[in-house]
Amino acid sequence: MESFENEKTELGKAHLKYGKMSIHEANLRLKMAEESEFPLTIFPKFIQDTIIELHDHGNYNIDYTSVSIFTALAGIIGNSYHLRKHIEWVENPSMWVVLVGKSGQNKSAPLKTAFKAIKNLQKQYDQEYESAIANYDPDSGEKKPSKRKLYSTDPTFEALINIHKQNPNGMILMPDEFKSFILNLIGYSGTSKQSQFLSIWDGAPISLDRKEVESSSLSMPCVSIIGSIQDDVIASFKAKDIKDGFFERILFAIPLKMEKKLIGRKNPDDYMVEKFHSRMKALMDKVNESINTIELPLSEKAEDLFINEVNKHVKPSNKDAAISGILSKLDRYILRFALVLEVSNSFFEGQAIKQISESSMKKSIMLKDYFFSNALKLDHMVLNVYEDNSKEGKVFQVLKKIGKREFTNKEFIEMANKLNIAKESYAYQLLSNTKLAHKKQKGVYETDVLN
The missing domain is CATH 1.10.10 (Arc Repressor Mutant, subunit A)
Known part of the structure; x- marks a missing residue:
């Protein structure tokens, strides 16, 4: 048997580069160095293993799968848990995410896998609603059954609010065509629509009072959005950005290698993938047990880490307005990331969910660094491809x-x-x-x- 220290072995190479570690972590580090910058170690081992299995034998991109799973976790948690920084600062776990890549780069499969448990529960809710409607007697005086939706693909803003009211824990928007979704927001009448969605992202109460529609309000919106789009299309939208902070609220998953890959003969391990779906469903069942929102405080060490990290953003923000816009939203996302990680990881590891731990905050900062890097990548795409004010464009x-x-x-x-x-x-x-x-x-x- 070859020594682990031999530089010709996989583990030996990892030892030389990263120091001594387990075989699992060594293989993971080497693969990530070549394929992705996403910090996979934020997840429990069973999620890491699922992501790598789908990558190795299912042609799934590591970034797309990782970001999709994280967004699914955020969507499942919804309003069941919030993070309270102080009396006037509360964050819900909503995420706005876009998978960026070339046409045909298999962006849809990771989304389908990550949200399978959610869509399966939606099918159950649909069947229950259809049964209730079939047995409903309008003359009985009973309230007409309402349809509960966990996600939607293309609702109007008014419909989104009303759907959300039927599912107070939150909503997930999964536009079939993210390009059309963005166009609808930034078209000729897009400014007002963008401002409405900015309020949704902030978690601010929404109240609609219009002549043509019934008045509707939502005191605690929690809406996650996820979709995919081609790199040149999102760059063109970004080039036309009206600088209202909309794009700064979006988290971009941009792989190291935007390319199609060959398909192998071996398929992903069925047991491993089904175990993943089963555990995601178990988290949903746990969340659905509670009807009230639980607010988690930061532990003392987590708060110290957060303050130190946000303070590091001050100097670069003061030097560059574009950087300031990105980091100001990521400051809030750090708390949201930590909330999702604390709730999901504690549940999967069988631990009590009491406060945001130092470990969750460390992982959250790693995730912030990943998305900050991708925000800069997108800006670079805009400059390289469009160069709006350049005579080289x-x-x-x-x-x-x-x-x-x-x-x-x-x-x-x-x-x-x-x-x-x-x-x-x-x-x-x-x-x-x-x-x-x-x-x-x-x-x-x-x-x-x-x-």
Whole structure:
């Protein structure tokens, strides 16, 4: 048998790089170094093992699976547990997450697996509702049965509030087309819709009083959002950001390698995956036992860690407004991450859930670092791909070749295609989101950059 210290063995390589550790941790470290920056060690071992099994034998991306599972945990916990920093600062566990990648990069499978327990319970609720409606007598004087929904794909804002009222523990939005969801928010009437969702993210009470709809209110909204989108599409949206803090509230999962992979013959271990689903369901059952919100305080050591970490953000925030916007939201996400980790890990490990521990806060800060890195990656994508104010960008190259101040969208698309910069739909997307030209009238644009 080869020595663990031999640099030719997997464990030997890990020893040389990370110091002595178990075989499990060594293999995990080596794999993560090549495939992902996500801090897998925040999860209990059975979740780590499931993620690696799905990666090795199911063609699942580690980042997509990890972030999807974490968001599913947050959605399950919902309003059952909150974190109270002080009398005026309370955080719920809601997450806004986007999986970013190339077309065909298998972003949907990790979502399906992570949320299977939630969707199975939704099927049960649907069956119970259908049975209740079938037996309902409108003349009986009894209240009409209501439909409980754990998640929705494309509700109006008013519908979201009313659905949430039927499920006070919280809602999960899983748009089938995240591109359409974003377009609906940042379209011509998008500003008001974005502001409504900003209030939802803050956990602030919502009250709708409009003539065309019945008045509705929600005292404790807790809505997690998760979807997937192509890298160039999200970069184009970010380039058109109106700087209201909406994008800073989104957590991006951006893998080290955005590429399709070969499919192997071996399938993921059925027992391991089913065990994962079973334990996620057990957490849901536990959460559903309580009708009241339990508020968890920070332990003394956890609070010290939090304060020290947030104070580290002050200097870079004062130097750069963009960095400040990202870190200000991540300061709050640190508490949300810690809440999700404390509740879920304590449950899975059979421990009492009393306060936010030092361990949960350490793991939360690791997760914050991951999402901060990805936020910077997205900004880099915007600069590299669009370069809105640069004379090296794709849009400027097309405008320069067109050579006139006023032009049609047809001229732009044809020139972009001729220069091999972009095909029709992508070219129109570039034109719609650029800051180098503006629409003068339908189909006609104007630019000042050629003067």
